[in-house]
Amino acid sequence: MSAATTIAPALPASGNRRRRRGRWNAPLVAGLILFGLIVACALCAPLLTSQDPLKQDLANAFLAPGAKGHLLGTDELGRDVLARLLYGARVDLRVGVLAVISPLILGSLIGLIAGWFGGWIDAVIGRIVDIVIAFPFLVLVIALVFAMGPGTTSIYTAITLVGWVAYCRIVRGQVLVAKEQEYAMAARASGLPTWRILLRHLLPNVVLQAVVFSMSDIVLTLLAIVTLGFLGLGVPPPTPDWGTMIQEGQQFILDKWYMSTIPGLAIIITGLALALIADGIVEKANQ
């Protein structure tokens, strides 16, 4: 080792730089900056606009973007589009992120149990997974939201009940490999209680893939939420939501094309930021 340093003194430095590049790759940095900006805009909504997203002003409806006092114009009820966009970001981002966390937790735990115990427990869980994935994601979510009634609680619950299966499959696969590893066998041999082996020893080792997947899952969940809004089954009005804004704009698409276009662009940019983060994390995890 000392020979290596004397022959090539520059080596440790370049190795360091390579490691740092491994930690922060370009998509990850770009995605984090973009997403950070979006979150900052959502959090600072009251500072960025003085308008109330719910205040109607029929005398000033359908103002085009650039109108005085309304940077992005107003909608059919005279509500400020910029304010609705910013406050809508708060709603959609919060629901989107929260709606990914509970399937992640539920699916990981069930996958952990299926993979560890195997046998009939695994067979039963596997069957349930088969049944849930037989439904198109959106169809079952919509049917569940309908059955449970509108509101954010229904949306969280529906997405959790349908979304856990992906995490269950990922974690189960990881557990099947991990439980044959020495540390897992050692933990079992030392007579620790099962819950302790699962949660303290196994979980930290198998959860990475599930977390990586959850990053790309946020994009799909966000799309599902705005789609619910578009179909009139999302966050109940008058709470601003990007999907609802697009749906309201569709009726006036010929003359007021920007009404649907602007919230759509907001979704695309948010989706891009999240996709970049997901790509960056996958790249990092593969190193």
Next chain:
Amino acid sequence: MRYLVYILKRVVSLIPVLIGISFIVFFLIRLIPGDPAATLLGVHATPQAVKELREQMGLEDSLPSQYLTFLGHLLQGNLGYSYVYSSSVVDLITVSLPVTIWLLISGTVFTLLIAVPLAVLAAARRNGVVDNIIRAVPVVGLGMPAFWLGIMLILVFGLKLGWFPVAGYGTGVVDHLRGIVLPGITIALTLSPILIRSLRASMVDVLGSDYIVTAHSKGISTARVVLGHALRNAAVSSVTVLGVNIAYLTGSTLVVERVFSLPGIGQQMINSILGRDFPTVQGITLVFAIMVVVVNLLTDVTHAALDPRVKLA
């Protein structure tokens, strides 16, 4: 013969899944908070009417016997009666299902037309400028909501250019075909990024294998090696990817039908939800799940037919 046995086994293995699907659809109605009959009839219902509907819906029976009744009706092809449309749910679905199936076919065809050439081009010019563009664009499109894309296509090709109808399905074959072009393209644009990725990856794999090198060294033209030798093998693994995504696509028909006002089962489902027409929502949810199961079956069977390495056990 072994192939037929394989198909038969796959079909039999679906039975538990189908039973599970019927179970979930059955339980949807139990999720309604409070008394389903009272909720369905609204606040102005008389207690007498609620009681009658409860009996009609079989809510007075025990849960297991309710499920068995439901399953029995299902096996007879009876999905219940829609009070909103005064028609049996099966009739409603029979009318709208063909539209959805045509939309699925149109979406799949356009997806193949977009994804296959781009994936082949990207793989053949690996790491070149074209490849990088083809790989970068889908990342942008990943977060694009299908309904928004549909509205934009309506705006440009329907309203501004007038090439395609803005909404609806018209009457007659020509109108039908014109009506499903833009919806099909909408689906294709949201689906092709995933297919391009997977097809490109398997093309790159195949192009690096020995038999491709041999084909090149025999002096066969690059175009023939790529299209004749490589694509055929790369396509086999992409059949599965396409199958998985057609299941996903089946769900997005719901939204696309809504945007383009196509009278398919997705549109019917949304209308039934807005009209609180529960039996129809239940029936369509079931049909969607069965469609996915059938597509998955067809995918597996096709894959087994194309790839001799698939174990037919």
